[in-house]
Amino acid sequence: MSDVLLFTVSLAATVLGLLASWRFARSRGTASGLRGAAWSLVPLGFYLTGLTGFLASLALNPARWAGVAVLGLAGVLYVVSGVRLRSRAPEAGPRRVAPAERQGAAPAPRGGAALGDGMDDDMKEIEEILRRRGI
Missing domain, CATH: 4.10.860 (DNA Excision Repair, Uvrb; Chain A)
Known part of the structure:
Protein backbone atom coordinates (compact mmCIF):
# COMPACT_ATOMS: atom_id res chain seq x y z
CA MET A 1 0.00 0.00 0.00
CA ASN A 61 3.60 -11.96 3.39
CA PRO A 62 3.73 -15.62 4.63
CA ALA A 63 7.12 -15.11 6.29
CA ARG A 64 5.67 -12.42 8.53
CA TRP A 65 2.71 -14.65 9.37
CA ALA A 66 5.19 -17.33 10.44
CA GLY A 67 6.89 -14.77 12.67
CA VAL A 68 3.59 -13.80 14.26
CA ALA A 69 2.80 -17.50 14.83
CA VAL A 70 6.18 -18.06 16.51
CA LEU A 71 5.65 -15.03 18.77
CA GLY A 72 2.16 -16.29 19.63
CA LEU A 73 3.55 -19.72 20.51
CA ALA A 74 6.20 -18.09 22.69
CA GLY A 75 3.50 -16.14 24.53
CA VAL A 76 1.35 -19.23 25.08
CA LEU A 77 4.33 -21.22 26.39
CA TYR A 78 5.23 -18.40 28.77
CA VAL A 79 1.70 -18.21 30.18
CA VAL A 80 1.43 -22.00 30.54
CA SER A 81 4.77 -22.15 32.36
CA GLY A 82 3.55 -19.51 34.81
CA VAL A 83 0.38 -21.46 35.50
CA ARG A 84 2.37 -24.67 36.00
CA LEU A 85 4.78 -22.96 38.39
CA ARG A 86 1.93 -21.59 40.48
CA SER A 87 0.07 -24.89 40.62
CA ARG A 88 3.04 -26.83 41.96
CA ALA A 89 2.54 -27.68 45.59
CA PRO A 90 5.19 -26.37 47.96
CA GLU A 91 7.64 -29.04 48.88
CA ALA A 92 6.95 -30.56 52.25
CA GLY A 93 9.75 -29.77 54.65
CA PRO A 94 10.20 -31.00 58.18
CA ARG A 95 7.09 -30.36 60.22
CA ARG A 96 7.46 -28.08 63.20
CA VAL A 97 6.37 -29.74 66.42
CA ALA A 98 5.01 -27.66 69.24
CA PRO A 99 6.57 -28.20 72.69
CA ALA A 100 3.25 -29.54 74.00
CA GLU A 101 3.14 -32.17 71.23
CA ARG A 102 6.72 -33.24 71.94
CA GLN A 103 5.76 -34.17 75.47
CA GLY A 104 2.71 -36.11 74.31
CA ALA A 105 0.19 -33.62 75.63
CA ALA A 106 -2.68 -32.52 73.42
CA PRO A 107 -2.23 -28.98 72.12
CA ALA A 108 -4.55 -26.34 73.45
CA PRO A 109 -7.15 -25.25 70.92
CA ARG A 110 -6.88 -21.72 69.57
CA GLY A 111 -8.91 -19.12 71.37
CA GLY A 112 -8.71 -21.00 74.65
CA ALA A 113 -11.93 -22.95 74.05
CA ALA A 114 -11.85 -26.68 74.51
CA LEU A 115 -12.91 -28.89 71.62
CA GLY A 116 -16.64 -29.32 71.98
CA ASP A 117 -17.53 -26.31 74.11
CA GLY A 118 -20.65 -25.02 72.37
CA MET A 119 -19.66 -26.32 68.91
CA ASP A 120 -21.72 -28.58 66.72
CA ASP A 121 -20.40 -31.84 65.30
CA ASP A 122 -19.33 -30.34 61.95
CA MET A 123 -17.21 -27.70 63.63
CA LYS A 124 -15.62 -30.34 65.88
CA GLU A 125 -14.71 -32.39 62.82
CA ILE A 126 -13.25 -29.39 60.99
CA GLU A 127 -11.19 -28.34 64.01
CA GLU A 128 -9.92 -31.91 64.43
CA ILE A 129 -8.79 -32.04 60.77
CA LEU A 130 -7.06 -28.67 61.09
CA ARG A 131 -5.39 -29.73 64.35
CA ARG A 132 -4.07 -32.96 62.78
CA ARG A 133 -2.58 -30.98 59.89
CA GLY A 134 -0.95 -28.48 62.21
CA ILE A 135 -2.98 -25.53 61.01
Whole structure:
Protein backbone atom coordinates (compact mmCIF):
# COMPACT_ATOMS: atom_id res chain seq x y z
CA MET A 1 0.00 0.00 0.00
CA SER A 2 1.17 3.51 -0.64
CA ASP A 3 2.29 5.68 2.24
CA VAL A 4 -0.30 8.35 1.44
CA LEU A 5 -3.13 5.83 1.57
CA LEU A 6 -1.94 4.43 4.92
CA PHE A 7 -1.69 7.94 6.37
CA THR A 8 -5.17 8.84 5.12
CA VAL A 9 -6.76 5.70 6.58
CA SER A 10 -4.94 6.14 9.91
CA LEU A 11 -5.86 9.80 10.17
CA ALA A 12 -9.50 9.12 9.26
CA ALA A 13 -9.76 6.37 11.89
CA THR A 14 -8.23 8.68 14.49
CA VAL A 15 -10.53 11.61 13.68
CA LEU A 16 -13.66 9.41 13.68
CA GLY A 17 -12.58 7.87 16.96
CA LEU A 18 -11.99 11.26 18.55
CA LEU A 19 -15.42 12.46 17.45
CA ALA A 20 -17.01 9.35 18.94
CA SER A 21 -14.96 9.85 22.11
CA TRP A 22 -16.21 13.41 22.46
CA ARG A 23 -19.77 12.12 22.13
CA PHE A 24 -19.11 9.41 24.74
CA ALA A 25 -17.64 12.02 27.09
CA ARG A 26 -20.82 14.05 26.90
CA SER A 27 -23.18 11.11 27.35
CA ARG A 28 -21.27 8.66 29.56
CA GLY A 29 -18.80 10.88 31.39
CA THR A 30 -15.25 12.09 31.15
CA ALA A 31 -13.64 8.74 31.94
CA SER A 32 -15.35 7.03 28.99
CA GLY A 33 -14.37 9.91 26.71
CA LEU A 34 -10.74 9.76 27.80
CA ARG A 35 -10.60 6.01 27.29
CA GLY A 36 -12.10 6.41 23.83
CA ALA A 37 -9.60 9.16 23.00
CA ALA A 38 -6.74 6.91 24.03
CA TRP A 39 -7.93 4.13 21.71
CA SER A 40 -8.60 6.65 18.96
CA LEU A 41 -4.98 7.79 18.90
CA VAL A 42 -3.70 4.23 18.35
CA PRO A 43 -4.09 4.15 14.51
CA LEU A 44 -2.19 7.42 14.10
CA GLY A 45 0.47 6.21 16.51
CA PHE A 46 0.79 2.98 14.53
CA TYR A 47 1.30 4.97 11.34
CA LEU A 48 3.88 7.30 12.88
CA THR A 49 5.91 4.39 14.29
CA GLY A 50 5.74 2.39 11.06
CA LEU A 51 3.56 -0.39 12.42
CA THR A 52 0.80 0.36 9.94
CA GLY A 53 3.16 -0.38 7.05
CA PHE A 54 4.20 -3.59 8.77
CA LEU A 55 0.59 -4.64 9.32
CA ALA A 56 -0.33 -3.80 5.73
CA SER A 57 2.54 -5.90 4.39
CA LEU A 58 1.69 -8.66 6.88
CA ALA A 59 -1.53 -9.45 5.08
CA LEU A 60 0.29 -10.72 1.98
CA ASN A 61 3.60 -11.96 3.39
CA PRO A 62 3.73 -15.62 4.63
CA ALA A 63 7.12 -15.11 6.29
CA ARG A 64 5.67 -12.42 8.53
CA TRP A 65 2.71 -14.65 9.37
CA ALA A 66 5.19 -17.33 10.44
CA GLY A 67 6.89 -14.77 12.67
CA VAL A 68 3.59 -13.80 14.26
CA ALA A 69 2.80 -17.50 14.83
CA VAL A 70 6.18 -18.06 16.51
CA LEU A 71 5.65 -15.03 18.77
CA GLY A 72 2.16 -16.29 19.63
CA LEU A 73 3.55 -19.72 20.51
CA ALA A 74 6.20 -18.09 22.69
CA GLY A 75 3.50 -16.14 24.53
CA VAL A 76 1.35 -19.23 25.08
CA LEU A 77 4.33 -21.22 26.39
CA TYR A 78 5.23 -18.40 28.77
CA VAL A 79 1.70 -18.21 30.18
CA VAL A 80 1.43 -22.00 30.54
CA SER A 81 4.77 -22.15 32.36
CA GLY A 82 3.55 -19.51 34.81
CA VAL A 83 0.38 -21.46 35.50
CA ARG A 84 2.37 -24.67 36.00
CA LEU A 85 4.78 -22.96 38.39
CA ARG A 86 1.93 -21.59 40.48
CA SER A 87 0.07 -24.89 40.62
CA ARG A 88 3.04 -26.83 41.96
CA ALA A 89 2.54 -27.68 45.59
CA PRO A 90 5.19 -26.37 47.96
CA GLU A 91 7.64 -29.04 48.88
CA ALA A 92 6.95 -30.56 52.25
CA GLY A 93 9.75 -29.77 54.65
CA PRO A 94 10.20 -31.00 58.18
CA ARG A 95 7.09 -30.36 60.22
CA ARG A 96 7.46 -28.08 63.20
CA VAL A 97 6.37 -29.74 66.42
CA ALA A 98 5.01 -27.66 69.24
CA PRO A 99 6.57 -28.20 72.69
CA ALA A 100 3.25 -29.54 74.00
CA GLU A 101 3.14 -32.17 71.23
CA ARG A 102 6.72 -33.24 71.94
CA GLN A 103 5.76 -34.17 75.47
CA GLY A 104 2.71 -36.11 74.31
CA ALA A 105 0.19 -33.62 75.63
CA ALA A 106 -2.68 -32.52 73.42
CA PRO A 107 -2.23 -28.98 72.12
CA ALA A 108 -4.55 -26.34 73.45
CA PRO A 109 -7.15 -25.25 70.92
CA ARG A 110 -6.88 -21.72 69.57
CA GLY A 111 -8.91 -19.12 71.37
CA GLY A 112 -8.71 -21.00 74.65
CA ALA A 113 -11.93 -22.95 74.05
CA ALA A 114 -11.85 -26.68 74.51
CA LEU A 115 -12.91 -28.89 71.62
CA GLY A 116 -16.64 -29.32 71.98
CA ASP A 117 -17.53 -26.31 74.11
CA GLY A 118 -20.65 -25.02 72.37
CA MET A 119 -19.66 -26.32 68.91
CA ASP A 120 -21.72 -28.58 66.72
CA ASP A 121 -20.40 -31.84 65.30
CA ASP A 122 -19.33 -30.34 61.95
CA MET A 123 -17.21 -27.70 63.63
CA LYS A 124 -15.62 -30.34 65.88
CA GLU A 125 -14.71 -32.39 62.82
CA ILE A 126 -13.25 -29.39 60.99
CA GLU A 127 -11.19 -28.34 64.01
CA GLU A 128 -9.92 -31.91 64.43
CA ILE A 129 -8.79 -32.04 60.77
CA LEU A 130 -7.06 -28.67 61.09
CA ARG A 131 -5.39 -29.73 64.35
CA ARG A 132 -4.07 -32.96 62.78
CA ARG A 133 -2.58 -30.98 59.89
CA GLY A 134 -0.95 -28.48 62.21
CA ILE A 135 -2.98 -25.53 61.01
